[in-house]
Amino acid sequence: MSQNNSQLAALIDLSPSVAEFRASVWAGLAQHQKTIPAKFFYDREGSRLFEEICLTPEYYPTRTEKKLLADVVSEIAGLAGPGRAVLEFGSGAGVKTRALLDRLDAPAAYVPVEISRARLVEVTSELAADYPKIQIAPVCADYTKPFNLPSVAMGVAHWLGFFPGSTIGNFTPPQAVQFLSQVRRMLGTTGLMLIGVDLRKDIAVLNAAYNDAAGVTADFNLNLLTRINRELDGDFDLSQFGHSAFYEPEQGRIEMHLISRRAQSVNVAGRAFDFAADETIHTENSYKYDVDQFRCLAASAGWSHRAVWTDSDRLFSLHLLACE
Template sequence: MSTVQTARDALTDLTPSRERILADVVAGLSRQPRQLPSTYFYDAAGSALFEQITRTPEYYPTRTELALLQRCLPAVARAVGPNVHVVELGSGSGRKTALLLAALVDPVAYTPIEISRAALLASIDRLAVALPEVEMLPVCADFTRPVTLPEPEREPARRLLFFPGSTLGNFEREQAVNLLRAMRRTMGDDGLALVGIDLDKDPVLVEAAYNDADGVTAAFTLNLLRRLNREIGSDFDLTAFRHRARYSTSALRIETDLVSQRLQEVRIGGQVFVFQAGEPIRVEYSHKYNDAVFDALLAEAGLAIAARWDTAPAYGLRLLRAV
């Protein structure tokens, strides 16, 4: 059996059901202000569009983090030690993962937890070929919900959680603390976590990253409605909503909305939702951090910084340990 086939056979598939997606959407749209879970951005088309976003001239986070990783990974490998089980939350394409696994000393296994099955299998196929000595144990699931991790055949020395891309910034404060606490439990007392965080900077630079000139980010945001129409039978008119992303300097975050362009009705699961002209649906936050804010989150979650690395434009990697 090929290395790729073995990795695919090891897949734990916890893809969200239609019923769960429908319940999440109805709950979100029943709130005021209305919301849709950003988790559901990542079907096959959404994952492909996000990869395009990461390559746009305006979107600095990915290329900045990649360059920082390349610079600091020797130090990370020394701090982490050999024979670790790497667990990645929201693995996406796996570009950063390949760098990390190649830098570590004899990693035992790799468990990506990714909600997009297509993106997960594509990244595992590439990594299994590039790193045949690393056991691939993929899990298709929403990492914000409890997931039982598969056990590697070889006993690891410790777990290393990998959470790049400033994905933590997609969560409001209470959610972020809860996620960090869950990471603390998954790590165990002797585990570590390598987390990427986008730092507060010039609002013009930040806003441009979420409003690229070619409209790729707008297509990505609107694709959420296309997915819901396909998977839960809603009837969103994509031409009647527009993408809007603005930076709040007081909250240190990008706030991304889909804004209704007219008075309209949308049918979802037997319910009718009325949208006023100009009414937003909040679909994503992208928090930016400074050291004081981030350190306070860690303290509340029972974590502390073991090492930190920064680069320009302001972006950071933090190696976390349990307190």
């Protein structure tokens, strides 16, 4: 179980199968508004491109959340108290994880739940080397589906859930309530949950963040078609699809689409799908919330608010929720 004097448990691998990916893509492309779930962005290259997006000047959420977390993490550690185990959803590069693990008082364990297996394996082995005293038990899974916690969880008395990156914004509000309710049951009555939530703001700032000048977000979006071509024997011609992202004010969300540049037919795993010129595949939502809107949403999943912090420009918020 342990490697190199670290306490890294073997990966629990519940990653979606190719059959599940194919079924989702077939079902999504058969809809009137074609759609593919955003969770399929994150193959190895998708994770790499997301991390590159985080470095673009337009993508304010990552640098703002990192700075905000650095400013308030001691306060969070004080509110969390000693010996909490951290259960992180969508851990990605684990940069914010480090900020948290550095300050928490004797964290009992760290359990990242992440769909991108290759990145999860790399990041947890680096974390295990840097945090040899913490038991690390990685789970590769789709966190929207039920999954069992690793055996390390049996001895955990108090959990801290961690969901940074405003990934909660990828859910519709009803889906977010369902997810938060499910997490609340997992974390138990003494559980706390720290969530990063992107705030509503100037539409130009939002639109720029998802349309960076270097085209990294466009590459991230189009990589989904490359993945389908590779894993599902697809024949998408990438030169015939473009990136589109815009703020939709009524829903309060950024929508990301892949837009067909002409009428065309595409095959995926032996099935043909027709596209009209300008028809789109809806690939991601990113909902933005005011502080009070998110407070209400969390309350309808049974959570109470322990604390909320925002940066001085009110771009981003961190919410600490309590089960009771």
